[in-house]
Amino acid sequence: MNKKILIFILILLFVWRLEAEELKFYSFKDRGYSGYAIASYMAYMPPLDVVEKLAERNEEYYKEQNAFIRYNRGKLSKQESFLLWSALNEYNYKDGEMYVVVIKQKNEYLQLFVIIMDEVNYGCHICGGIYTTKL
Numbered sequence: 001m002n003k004k005i006l007i008f009i010l011i012l013l014f015v016w017r018l019e020a021e022e023l024k025f026y027s028f029k030d031r032g033y034s035g036y037a038i039a040s041y042m043a044y045m046p047p048l049d050v051v052e053k054l055a056e057r058n059e060e061y062y063k064e065q066n067a068f069i070r071y072n073r074g075k076l077s078k079q080e081s082f083l084l085w086s087a088l089n090e091y092n093y094k095d096g097e098m099y100v101v102v103i104k105q106k107n108e109y110l111q112l113f114v115i116i117m118d119e120v121n122y123g124c125h126i127c128g129g130i131y132t133t134k135l
Contacts, residue, residue: 026086039087
């Protein structure tokens with residue numbers, strides 16, 4: 001399949017999935033973590049260059065909408081990490097699967113493309129972390 005077609009299909013799936021679902025509230029009172037997040041399954045074993053291109057297209061879209069705030073520099077806060085794994089734990093995820101995770105904090109959304117990989121980064125590879133003012 002042509003990579004451009006695959007990227008277009010993944011973008012459509014991403015938008016449709018997030019529009020169809022609502023963010024869920026998670027709380028870990030002992031640590032003081034709480035917030036809203038959602039994870040949506042996207043694909044199994046997508047080529048990494050396709051995922052990176054999808055993340056770039058997502059960023060371009062939010063810049064065009066004047067909704068882009070800043071990049072996530074690959075380091076999640078403890079609360080963001082808690083919300084990421086809370087949302088992913090709604091699934092019986094497997095190595096190689098790709099998910100889009102959105103975390104809402106105050107008036108911004110953190111959007112992450114996550115590939116489950118047991119051997120790296122505590123179980124996942126994160127691409128395209130950006131903060132936006134809207135979904």
